[in-house]
Amino acid sequence: MTLMQLSSEYRKSGELCRQRQEELSLRLERANLCETDKLRLRRRIYVLGVMARDSIATSRYLENYYGDDKNAGKETEYVC
Numbered sequence: 001m002t003l004m005q006l007s008s009e010y011r012k013s014g015e016l017c018r019q020r021q022e023e024l025s026l027r028l029e030r031a032n033l034c035e036t037d038k039l040r041l042r043r044r045i046y047v048l049g050v051m052a053r054d055s056i057a058t059s060r061y062l063e064n065y066y067g068d069d070k071n072a073g074k075e076t077e078y079v080c
Contacts, residue, residue, distance in 0.1 A: 007062035010058045010059035011056060014054075014055030018048075024048070
């Protein structure tokens with residue numbers, strides 16, 4: 001597996017986390033849940049956000065692992 005393929009897998013994983021996060025957010029808004037269930041759901045949504053951010057950041061890091069000629073010598077910031 002190449003770094004670009006691995007990067008692609010991380011990106012897909014991050015996007016799936018974001019999709020699930022959106023689904024759970026809609027459920028939180030629409031469902032009639034007790035406060036304990038709402039709290040648990042909010043925690044799951046938060047954790048999915050962290051996982052998505054980290055997966056996409058890792059994907060970007062791997063995409064640029066060897067750098068590129070036009071940005072050689074410049075500091076690169078990896079943000080989501």
